[in-house]
Amino acid sequence: MKTTKLYLGPQHPGITGNMMIELDVEGNKILKSKTHVGYLHRGFEKLMERRTYIQSFPIVCRICVPEPDVNENNYARAVEKLSGLEVPERAKWIRTMVLEMARLQSYLLWMGGQSGSMGLYTMPQWTIGDRDYLLDRFEELTGGRVYHLYVWPGGVRKDLPIGFKTRMLDLMDYLESRMKDYTKLMFENAIFKKRAIGTGVIPKDKALEWGVVGPVLRGTGIKHDVRIDEPYEIYDKLEFEVPTYEGGDIYSRALVRKFEFMQSISIIRQIMDKIPEGPIYNRIPNPFKWKIPKGYTYVKLESSRGEFGYFMASDGSEKLRRVNVRGPAYVHGISLLEKILPGSRLGDVSTILNSLGVCPPEMER
C-alpha cells in the first residue's frame, strides 16, 4: 500500500491551538508522526528579562490560556523564594482555592474537548456553559474572567468579596450534581468507552522514562502528584486522595480526571470551611527599585495537566536574569506523541491529543 503524507495542522479543527503533526499514513494506519512547533512562539521568556518582576505578571498568565493561575502562582512563589518574602496564612489558603478553581475549569474544558474530538458536540456545550459559572466566581474575586492577575509576590491582590463563600458552595453543589449528567453522557457512553479503552496506550514501564506527568501518568497506575510528594501552599493541611487507574489508555486518563474533579470540589469545600482570618498580603518594596538577591531557584506545582515548573535566576538587579518554563505539554506534545501515535489510527489522533492535554501555547511560550 502506498504511504501518504498528511499534514495535520497548523490550522485544523482537531487541534486546540496552532501546531502541526506530520503523519505518514498507510491507509488508515499511522506509520510515523512528527510534531512541528513554532507557530505560536511569542518569546515570553526573553521578554521577561527586560521587565521588572511585577511587570512580568501579564506575560506569565498568557503562557497557558485555560490555566493562567498556575503560571501566576509559580512565578510568584519563585520570586518569593528568591527574595525571602513571607506570605500570610490566609493568602496561602486563597491561592490554593484559586488553583483548585483553575483545575476545575480546566477539566471542564478538557471534558468538552475530549468528547468533541469524538464527535459528541453536546458535551462541550454543557461543560463550557457550566465553566462560565466558575468564571463568574473568578470575575467576582479577581475582576477578570480568563486572565486574573490575582496572585502577587507576598500574597494575593484582594480579599474574598462579601457572600463569596455561600455562592462558591452553591456552585460546588451544582457542579457535583452536574457530574452525574456528564457521567451519563460521556463516561458511561458505550461508544465513548469503545473508542477510549485500549487507545493511545502508554506502557507503565516506559511512562517515567518518557517523562510523562500528571493525570496521564496516574492513568498508567503510577502514583505521582506534586501536591502530595512535595506539598506547596497549604496542601499538607487538606485531605484529598490521588487516584490511579491501571491501563494507560484514554479511558483510564478520563477516569483519573473525573475522580480529581470530585476531589477538587471537596478541597474547595474544605478551604471554604477552614479558611483563617488575617491579612492577605505582605507589602513589597517599590517595584521599580525592588532588587532581588542573586541566586536561582526551581518551583513546581501540580497543574491540571501535570507537573508545571519554573526555573528562575536573578543577578541582583531589578530585572530577572533568566526564567525557564517547563510545562507538561512540551513533553506530551512533542516526544510522547511521536512515540504513541505510530500504530494507532487516523481517527484517533485528535482524541489522543486531547487526552494528553497538549496545549501549543504552553509548548512554545
Add this chain to the structure above:
Amino acid sequence: MESITNSLIQSWGITSSTGAQLVSLLVMLAFSAVVLIPFFLPFAGITSWLERRIAGRMQSRVGPNINGPQGFLQWIADGVKAMEKEDLMPDDADKPLFKVAPYFVFMGVGATLVAIPFSEYLVLSDLNVGIFYIISVTSFVTVGILLAGWSSNNKWSLIGGVRSASQMISYEIPTALSILTVVLLTGSLSMQDIVKAQGFWPWQWHISNNPFMIVMFFIFFISALAEGSRTPFDLPEAESELVSGYNTEYSGIRFAMFFLAEWGNLFVIGAMTTVLFLGGWQAPVALQGSIWNTPVQFIIFMTKMSAVVFIVIQLRWTLPRVRVDQLMIICWHYFVPLSLLSILAVTIWMALSYGHSALELGMSIFSAAIWLYFVFLVLFRAVRNFKKTNAKLNLNFLE
C-alpha cells in the same frame, strides 16, 4: 403527465419520434423543476430547522429563534446567505467534476421522493419496482460524494470521499437484506403494495409480523443511518479528523446543496422506515378508499415519520462517532450474518404459519407487545430523567 405531453405534441405538430421524446423529456424536466424541488426544499429545510431547535434544547441553549415564529424561517435565511456567498473553487480542482458533484448528491436524495407514498393517492409515481428504484437511486449519493472528494484535490476530501464510498457500499448489503424480508412478506416491490399489506393498528405493521422483524427493523434503521452518514456514523465528514471531509473545499450554494441533501436524506430515512415497517399512511378502515381522506392519511404518515426523524436527531446529539474499523466490524461481523439469519427465520415462519390466520395474529400481537414495551420503557425513562434533571442552578449572586 402523459395527456399533457400528448396534447403538447399534437398542438405543436411534431411527428418524428425523436421530437416526441424530446418534448416528453422537456415536460418531465419542467415538472421536476416546478413541482419536485419546491416540494423537496421545505422538507429538507424544515428538517434542518427542527434539528437545530432540538439540538439547542438538548445542549442547554436556544437555537435559531429570530427569523419567523420560533425561528421557523431560518432555513430560508441560510439558503439565501449561501447563495450570496462567493463561489470559491480550488485552482487545482478538477473543475467539471467539482461542479457536477453536488447535483449528483442532491439528485440521489431528491429522486427518492418520486416513489414515496404520502397517502393512498398522494404519490408521484407508484412504480412497480418502487423500493428497488429507491435503493438504486440513492447510490447516486455515493457517486456524488466520491466525485466531490476526488475532484477537490485535497487529501482530507479524498479520504472523506473514499470513506463514504466504502461505508455506503458496505451498509447497502444489510439495508437491502432487511428490505428483502419486507418484500418477502408483501410479495411486491411496489411501495403502495407494501403499505397496503399492512394496517392501521400496530400489530398489523410489518415490524410486528414476528419477533425477527423487530431485529430486521433495527438492522434497517442503523444501516440507514450509516448510509445517510448520520451520527454515530458520520465518518465522511468527521470534523476532528478530516476537517470537513468531502465538502472541505466547497462553499456557497454548492455547500448548501450538500447540506440540503443531508437533511433531505434524514427525511428519506424516516419515510422509508415508516413505509417499510411502521404501516405507512394506513388509517382506520373507515378513513380509506376516498381521495378526501388524503389529509388524515398524510398526517398519520408525517407523524410516524417525524417520530423516526426525532429519534435520529436525538441520536446525533447523544452519541460520539465510531471509528472506521469499528464501523466495518459492525456491518460485516454482526449485521450481515444476523440479517441472513433473520431472512431464514422469517421464511420459515411464513411457511409454518401459512393459512393459519389465528396463529399469525397471535404472533403479531405478541411481537407488537415486545416492541411497544421497549418504546414504553424509553418514554418512561425519558420522563423520569426529565423530572429529576440536574440542570438547575440557584445562585444567590444572580438575585
